[in-house]
Amino acid sequence: MHVAMIGTGYVGLVSGACFSEFGTDVICVDKDVSKIERLEQGIMPIYEPGLDVLVENNVKAGRLHFTTDLKKGVKDADVVFIAVGTPTRRGDGHADLSYVYAAAEEIAEAMDGFTVIVTKSTVPVGTGREVERIIRAKRPDAEFAVVSNPEFLREGSAIGDFMRPDRVVIGTSNERARAVMSDLYRPLYLIETPIVFTTRETSEMIKYAANTFLAAKITFINEIADLCEKVGADVHDVARGIGLDGRIGKKFLHPGPGYGGSCFPKDTLALVRTAQEHNSPLRIIETVVAVNDSRKKAMADRIIAACGGSVEGKTIGILGLAFKPNTDDMRDSPSLDVVPALVAAGANVRAYDPEAMEEAAKLLDGLTFCEGAFETIEGADAMVILTEWNEFRGLNLKRVKAALKSPVVVDLRNVYEPREMKENGFEYSCIGRGTIGGN
Ligand code: UDX
Numbered sequence: 001m002h003v004a005m006i007g008t009g010y011v012g013l014v015s016g017a018c019f020s021e022f023g024t025d026v027i028c029v030d031k032d033v034s035k036i037e038r039l040e041q042g043i044m045p046i047y048e049p050g051l052d053v054l055v056e057n058n059v060k061a062g063r064l065h066f067t068t069d070l071k072k073g074v075k076d077a078d079v080v081f082i083a084v085g086t087p088t089r090r091g092d093g094h095a096d097l098s099y100v101y102a103a104a105e106e107i108a109e110a111m112d113g114f115t116v117i118v119t120k121s122t123v124p125v126g127t128g129r130e131v132e133r134i135i136r137a138k139r140p141d142a143e144f145a146v147v148s149n150p151e152f153l154r155e156g157s158a159i160g161d162f163m164r165p166d167r168v169v170i171g172t173s174n175e176r177a178r179a180v181m182s183d184l185y186r187p188l189y190l191i192e193t194p195i196v197f198t199t200r201e202t203s204e205m206i207k208y209a210a211n212t213f214l215a216a217k218i219t220f221i222n223e224i225a226d227l228c229e230k231v232g233a234d235v236h237d238v239a240r241g242i243g244l245d246g247r248i249g250k251k252f253l254h255p256g257p258g259y260g261g262s263c264f265p266k267d268t269l270a271l272v273r274t275a276q277e278h279n280s281p282l283r284i285i286e287t288v289v290a291v292n293d294s295r296k297k298a299m300a301d302r303i304i305a306a307c308g309g310s311v312e313g314k315t316i317g318i319l320g321l322a323f324k325p326n327t328d329d330m331r332d333s334p335s336l337d338v339v340p341a342l343v344a345a346g347a348n349v350r351a352y353d354p355e356a357m358e359e360a361a362k363l364l365d366g367l368t369f370c371e372g373a374f375e376t377i378e379g380a381d382a383m384v385i386l387t388e389w390n391e392f393r394g395l396n397l398k399r400v401k402a403a404l405k406s407p408v409v410v411d412l413r414n415v416y417e418p419r420e421m422k423e424n425g426f427e428y429s430c431i432g433r434g435t436i437g438g439n
Helices: 010-021 033-040 051-060 070-075 098-110 127-138 158-163 175-184 200-231 235-243 264-277 283-306 335-344 357-363 373-377 397-403 418-423
Strands: 002-006 025-029 064-067 079-082 115-119 144-148 168-171 195-198 315-319 348-352 367-369 382-385 408-411 427-429
Touching: 002 010, 002 070, 010 025, 010 051, 010 064, 010 079, 010 158, 025 070, 033 064, 051 064, 051 158, 064 070, 070 098, 079 098, 079 175, 098 115, 098 127, 115 127, 115 175, 127 144, 127 200, 144 168, 144 175, 144 200, 168 200, 195 200, 200 235, 200 264, 200 283, 264 283, 283 335, 283 382, 283 408, 283 427, 315 335, 315 373, 335 348, 348 357, 348 373, 357 367, 373 397, 418 427
Parallel strands: 002 025, 002 079, 025 064, 079 115, 115 144, 168 195, 315 348, 315 382, 348 367, 382 408, 408 427
Antiparallel strands: none
């Protein structure tokens, strides 16, 4: 079995490397010459734990290859994955499918023999049909099938998610393609991974429904957290108390500064637009989008309030800039709202992130990047935890206290225990852990 992976972004590169780890011959294709050159030298374009070793081992074993030549990659492939970007289109919030369709055109010219073309990028319902139309128009007699196979991996734990998924979803009504896809995912049968075979449209819908549901779950607990603060309840116990109900489930009930990243913001918006166009509005998701946007903006106000109502001339030490730990991804990160708002309010912002500072420097102005947590908070009027990297979870509190000019800690990821922080003399604020009464 030969696989060609078009696009070496997060999904493409991780999926390609993981398929090769399963023993499949994989060629990853990207137009970006320097990216491919760097990959050939073992330099990863993204930070993802374990990816460099996985790539190196499989390149050495002769199973993983890189090229800028799409035709060469596709010619011998039995399965061609389209894993190119689908960013939000400017102006209307729709997914921009121009890269997907351009890839389809090129694949059509290059494919040889029965080929299964798989959309792995998150694409709106109906995209598979359009990809098929494009290829059929170019190659009326070719034998091929267009399949939907969405990817559910999370950044930061992408390899584990790919190797041990909760499920694999495959959308096709073509029996030959179904057999090829079954074969490709055979290694997962060993660990009894459920494989959901369905139609292409349903498969495309599953991906959006999953991501929008999870975004709604996070937004729900965030609003419950705000209410907990007002009524003196603890959102962590609420999350545990409801999450133990199997119908609700305990995951994705951690409150925070609002979801970010490459998927949830883009996919919620895209599904809202699709729904509006079909005159079947998703009012819950429309609200989720609006609530999450305003939440990210409101985080700066929380910090300002914790600093006594003004940050003018004050120094704020921010720990974490990436949208989540174990990634250098800054896309739609809450820090992109928080930092400019603090700078605009006259704060002197210092920040540190273990991996995302290079990316952050391209997107944020007016702040000072530091080398580590303690350098960031030295002499600061407040310490703010914006991303829950492990190295911020067990900071020596005595040292933190000594470093800060005033003992204000704003923990937007609820990493620390309110009681312990108070006992250590901090003015500590977090999310949704109300202290009224405290009984
Ligand atoms: C997500 C989906 O989980 C994944 O299945 C899909 O393929 C891509 O989108 P990812 O964006 O990598 O993955 O990260 P995820 O861990 O899901 O977190 C997304 C955002 O939600 C982050 O900003 C995170 O901080 C936030 N989040 C997550 C919370 O605020 N609370 C939670 O309980 C969980």
